[in-house]
Amino acid sequence: MGRAPCCEKMGLKRGPWTPEEDKILVAHIHSHGHGNWRALPKQAGLLRCGKSCRLRWINYLRPDIKRGNFTDEEEQSIIQLHQLLGNRCLLLLVAFFLLLLNHILTVPLLLKRGQSLPLASIAKQRWSAIAARLPGRTDNEIKNVWHTHLKKRLDPSAQEQHEEAKKRKKPAAAARKRDGKVKMRKLDALTAKAAPVLSSPERSVSSTVTESTSTASAAAEQHGNSGSSASASASVKEECFTSSEESEEFQIDESFWSETLSMPLDDINDVCMEPHDAFGKPTGAADGDMDYWLKVFMEGGGDDDNNNGALDLPQI
DNA sequence: AAATGCGTCAACCGCAGCCCT
DNA sequence: GAGGGCTGCGGTTGACGCATT
Structure with a gap:
């Protein structure tokens, strides 16, 4: 089964997320949801791959994330x-x-x-x-x-x-x-x-x-x-x-x-x-x-x- | 004050399964 | 049934921060 590469590396940003990117992602998900992760960065105007957006949301930006040390x-x-x-x-x-x-x-x-x-x-x-x-x-x-x-x-x-x-x-x-x-x-x-x-x-x-x-x-x-x-x-x-x-x-x-x-x-x-x-x-x-x-x-x-x-x- | 070592954790990568056509 | 795309997963990496030397 052929598989497209995760994302076109060209022109896509990698590494730590900036507060601005976070804002954009959160705002977009709040208003539009995240039906299609792959299309999301394009729609939101982010230079990230969908995977990266998904990971950022799930692991960090999701509102129900509980941070701090584990009990x-x-x-x-x-x-x-x-x-x-x-x-x-x-x-x-x-x-x-x-x-x-x-x-x-x-x-x-x-x-x-x-x-x-x-x-x-x-x-x-x-x-x-x-x-x-x-x-x-x-x-x-x-x-x-x-x-x-x-x-x-x-x-x-x-x-x-x-x-x-x-x-x-x-x-x-x-x-x-x-x-x-x-x-x-x-x-x-x-x-x-x-x-x-x-x-x-x-x-x-x-x-x-x-x-x-x-x-x-x-x-x-x-x-x-x-x-x-x-x-x-x-x-x-x-x-x-x-x-x-x-x-x-x-x-x-x-x-x-x-x-x-x-x-x-x-x-x-x-x-x-x-x-x-x-x-x-x-x-x-x-x-x-x-x-x-x-x-x-x-x-x-x-x-x-x-x-x-x-x-x-x-x-x- | 600078160098070094170590622990932590956000982010990346590749794979596999699922779903749709 | 086959093929392609998307999502989610586990493993791994590397930057960062703090403590120690």
């Missing part, structure tokens, strides 16, 4: 979800196994109807799936946090090195690095100048958040402003990720397999015969396959008492 709850959610979603092979294996078990009778029906198995969508969409569960956070931001903070924290060897490095530095400096003020980077400041365009209250709040260590209450307030996120974070908090041993390796609990294998065929049929789609997914689930499969996976592995090593995941 502990958010970090725990990322860790937990990454453990689940990050292990593609395992996820594929489990999904496929469940597929065989629960829906073996309906797969032929599905194929007959011309539908494809949603395994590809299971294997992809990790950061975006995590971002979908953290309101106001973008996949790019989560990805950055993972690579800069959380991965190191979970990796014992890297953690040791990090700790040693921290010891070498002054404690106050080390603390500041991790939890200190939100950096008002140059571009951030520039964009803040363009804030009148971005009239969202959430944005104005987030851009004034300067202290994250004391944001437990602040974060709660912010969560409180958006109902779904409040409940999500609450559930995450309850199932707090506690020890590094638990997080070392994600393993499927034996009982999960035994339970799954011993599932009566009647139950299987119950699932299959529901007026859902061929996978037992509610036909109204318009949020994509990921949520459904995530749910299936979590329900399969996380609801018994002796799930040592198995993940305790927040309910979605």
Whole structure:
């Protein structure tokens, strides 16, 4: 399949966005929406490619973006979800196994109807799936946090090195690095100048958040402003990720397999015969396959008492 | 004060899937 | 069914800012 280059490099600007460009983009999207990203820069009079505009909007200019440091709850959610979603092979294996078990009778029906198995969508969409569960956070931001903070924290060897490095530095400096003020980077400041365009209250709040260590209450307030996120974070908090041993390796609990294998065929049929789609997914689930499969996976592995090593995941 | 090192994060790139014709 | 275009994703890069030497 031939594919046109992302954009004609000739004459298109790259690199950091200026406040003026931000203003233009925001104004255009507010008035016209973003039906076609590729055509948008032309319509808006921006010398950017559509991809760049989309990225800028999604990761930075969108009014519901929550800026500032991640709360502990958010970090725990990322860790937990990454453990689940990050292990593609395992996820594929489990999904496929469940597929065989629960829906073996309906797969032929599905194929007959011309539908494809949603395994590809299971294997992809990790950061975006995590971002979908953290309101106001973008996949790019989560990805950055993972690579800069959380991965190191979970990796014992890297953690040791990090700790040693921290010891070498002054404690106050080390603390500041991790939890200190939100950096008002140059571009951030520039964009803040363009804030009148971005009239969202959430944005104005987030851009004034300067202290994250004391944001437990602040974060709660912010969560409180958006109902779904409040409940999500609450559930995450309850199932707090506690020890590094638990997080070392994600393993499927034996009982999960035994339970799954011993599932009566009647139950299987119950699932299959529901007026859902061929996978037992509610036909109204318009949020994509990921949520459904995530749910299936979590329900399969996380609801018994002796799930040592198995993940305790927040309910979605 | 200047040089260096390191962490952070916005932005870019290429790929793959989906949709439309 | 094939082909082309668009969108969205994950991985990666490089500029920037701060701390340390």
